[in-house]
Amino acid sequence: MPKRLVLKRIVGDIASSREPGEVMRKWRKFFGLSQTEVARKMGVSPSVISEFERGKTRNPRVDTVRKFVEALIELDEERGGNVVSSLESILVDRELMSTILGIGEFPHPRKASELYDVLDAEPVVEHGDPTVFGYTVIDSVRTILEVPAGSLVRVYGECPSRVLVFTKIDRGRSPMVAIKAAGIIPPCVILHGIEPDEVDEIGVRIAEEEGVNLATTTQDISDVLDRLRDLTEPGGGGR
Numbered sequence: 001m002p003k004r005l006v007l008k009r010i011v012g013d014i015a016s017s018r019e020p021g022e023v024m025r026k027w028r029k030f031f032g033l034s035q036t037e038v039a040r041k042m043g044v045s046p047s048v049i050s051e052f053e054r055g056k057t058r059n060p061r062v063d064t065v066r067k068f069v070e071a072l073i074e075l076d077e078e079r080g081g082n083v084v085s086s087l088e089s090i091l092v093d094r095e096l097m098s099t100i101l102g103i104g105e106f107p108h109p110r111k112a113s114e115l116y117d118v119l120d121a122e123p124v125v126e127h128g129d130p131t132v133f134g135y136t137v138i139d140s141v142r143t144i145l146e147v148p149a150g151s152l153v154r155v156y157g158e159c160p161s162r163v164l165v166f167t168k169i170d171r172g173r174s175p176m177v178a179i180k181a182a183g184i185i186p187p188c189v190i191l192h193g194i195e196p197d198e199v200d201e202i203g204v205r206i207a208e209e210e211g212v213n214l215a216t217t218t219q220d221i222s223d224v225l226d227r228l229r230d231l232t233e234p235g236g237g238g239r
Contacts, residue, residue: 003073003084003088006073006084006087006088007066007069007070007073010027010069010072011062011065011066011069013027014027014060014065014068014069015062015065019055020052020058020059020060020065021052021053021054021055021056021057021060022053022055024049024052024053024060024065024068025053027069027072028049028053028072029225030083030101030102031072031075031076031083032083032229033072033075033076035049035050035053037075038068038071038072038075041071041074041075042067042068042071049068052064052068079233082104082105082232083103083104085105086103086104086105086134087103099138099139100136100137100138100139101137101138101139101167101221101225102135102136102137102165102225102228102229103134103135103136103137104134104135104228104229104231104232105133105134105232106132106133106134106135106231106232107232107233109131109132109133110131110132110133110231111129111130111131111132112129112130112131112132112163112187112188112213112215113129115132115135115163115188115190115228115231116190116215118227118228118231119190119217119219119224119227119228120217120218120219121190121215121216121217122195122196122215122216122217123196123213123214123215124196124199124204124207124214124215124216125204125207125208125212125213125214126213127211127212127213128213130161130187130188130213131161131187132161132162132163132187132188133161133162134161134162134163134232135162135163135164135165135228135231136162136163136164136165137165137167137192137221137224137225137228138164138165138166138167138175139167139168140166140167140168140169140174140175161187162186162187163186163187163188163189163190164179164186164188164189164190165189165190165192165224165228166189166190166191166192167192167193167221168192168193169191169192169193169194169216170194171194171198171199171200171203172191172194172198172199172200172203172214172216173200173202173203175189175191175203176189176200176202176203176206176207176212176214177202177203177206179206179210179212180206180210185210185211185212186212187212187213188212188213188214188215189207189212189213189214189215190214190215190216190217191203191214191215191216191217192216192217192218192219192221192224193216193218193221194216194218195216195218196215196216198216199214199216
């Protein structure tokens with residue numbers, strides 16, 4: 001999908017929101033950028049970005065929002081374009097876009113065990129130590145309720161060998177059933193917010209039968225996102 005469509009989708013997401021400042025902050029954090037970095041690229045002071053995000057400017061001009069998003073994209077391109085390239089296969093679907101909390105590609109292959117260590121995750125079902133090339137963090141409840149099973153395939157991005165992290169988990173049955181229904185077999189799934197002994201038996205059985213490595217973590221979701229994002233940086237070690 002052309003870069004301009006990524007730009008259009010994000011601008012639309014911000015402009016159509018009742019709380020545009022919060023959405024601006026969401027996208028800035030999604031790209032892993034600071035207010036200072038974005039402000040410098042836009043040619044304004046960091047306080048201007050702060051005022052937008054805190055809602056001091058209730059209805060920012062569309063051209064201002066566009067410049068903000070252009071700054072995010074340009075800064076990402078300077079870093080290799082990792083975020084934009086990952087978004088390209090997803091932003092075409094508005095419902096799917098709203099369920100993705102984080103996405104990225106690693107600069108080199110990572111072992112599942114390495115991610116477990118970085119995220120303080122505990123294995124529940126193991127099928128060796130698969131190699132993964134990227135990650136997607138998904139709002140589990142919204143994905144199950146709003147996104148058709150067939151659309152779940154798009155969360156893979158361009159590379160299917162990636163870890164899927166599902167948030168807002170009750171016992172983990174729904175995301176595993178959704179994976180099975182979509183006909184996708186990720187090498188690794190991490191359920192966020194529950195302990196290993198809380199995972200639903202059916203979810204465990206699906207992981208065993210489908211050959212999916214399954215783990216859980218109770219780390220704060222902001223830490224999970226930060227640590228995964230760090231792994232996308234050259235030389236990043238997660239901590």
